[in-house]
Amino acid sequence: MLKGDKVLLRAVTEDDLATMWSWDSDIELVTLGDDEPPLPRTLESFREQINKHLNKPEEASIFAIEADGALIGTCSLFHFDPTARTAELGISIGDRDYWGRGYGREAVRLLLEYAFRYRNQHKVYLSTFDDNERAIRSYMGCGFVEEGRLREHIWVDGRYKDMVYMGIMRSEWAAQKGEPAQT
Numbered sequence: 391m392l393k394g395d396k397v398l399l400r401a402v403t404e405d406d407l408a409t410m411w412s413w414d415s416d417i418e419l420v421t422l423g424d425d426e427p428p429l430p431r432t433l434e435s436f437r438e439q440i441n442k443h444l445n446k447p448e449e450a451s452i453f454a455i456e457a458d459g460a461l462i463g464t465c466s467l468f469h470f471d472p473t474a475r476t477a478e479l480g481i482s483i484g485d486r487d488y489w490g491r492g493y494g495r496e497a498v499r500l501l502l503e504y505a506f507r508y509r510n511q512h513k514v515y516l517s518t519f520d521d522n523e524r525a526i527r528s529y530m531g532c533g534f535v536e537e538g539r540l541r542e543h544i545w546v547d548g549r550y551k552d553m554v555y556m557g558i559m560r561s562e563w564a565a566q567k568g569e570p571a572q573t
């Protein structure tokens with residue numbers, strides 16, 4: 391559906407769910423990004439939860455990230471505010487072979503294209519943990535800036551962490567592309 395040089399963002403299919411569930415059970419991966427404690431979930435309950443979102447794509451638009459013909463992760467836009475036209479972005483590359491090689495950056499850039507060009511958003515924001523340097527650098531590379539942080543706000547993996555909030559305005563995204571700003 392959205393194609394870059396390295397990755398394709400497409401709809402999630404039934405065939406993806408077992409791999410996505412294995413990532414959901416990967417405690418290292420989950421504690422890098424989830425703001426809720428890891429839970430031992432069955433495939434069935436995972437499927438139920440995902441299907442709730444997949445069936446309402448206008449509320450939570452979840453994409454499979456595909457590279458080299460295989461599923462490597464997922465990314466999404468959610469918490470759409472129809473008045474302010476803001477949305478939150480989430481991403482997780484489950485396949486570690488694809489970390490730190492620009493795949494996340496390209497997927498986020500495609501998702502921003504989707505948010506601003508096709509969904510007419512005004513701003514996209516996200517949160518991450520203070521020690522997730524790879525994520526923070528990847529997001530900065532897409533034009534996100536830090537907007538603030540909630541200090542020692544969350545307990546993850548044995549310690550309190552700051553929640554770092556980052557955002558990118560439509561005008562900033564357009565400037566990067568050399569396009570006229572439209573609000």
Ligand SMILES: CC(C)(COP(=O)(O)OP(=O)(O)OC[C@H]1O[C@@H](n2cnc3c(N)ncnc32)[C@H](O)[C@@H]1OP(=O)(O)O)[C@@H](O)C(=O)NCCC(=O)NCCS
Pocket residue numbers: 419422423424463481482483484488489490491492493494495496517518519522523524525527528531
């Ligand atoms: C976060 C994530 C989406 C980033 O995508 P990616 O493809 O791995 O990252 P990119 O290659 O786009 O960018 C990585 C940046 O961090 C740097 N980096 C790579 N490995 C790093 C490491 N171990 N520590 C610190 N920085 C690192 C790279 O040099 C690059 O920065 P630069 O371009 O300024 O040099 C991906 O790693 C991921 O999904 N990780 C697991 C789950 C997760 O952390 N999700 C995010 C939750 S908010």
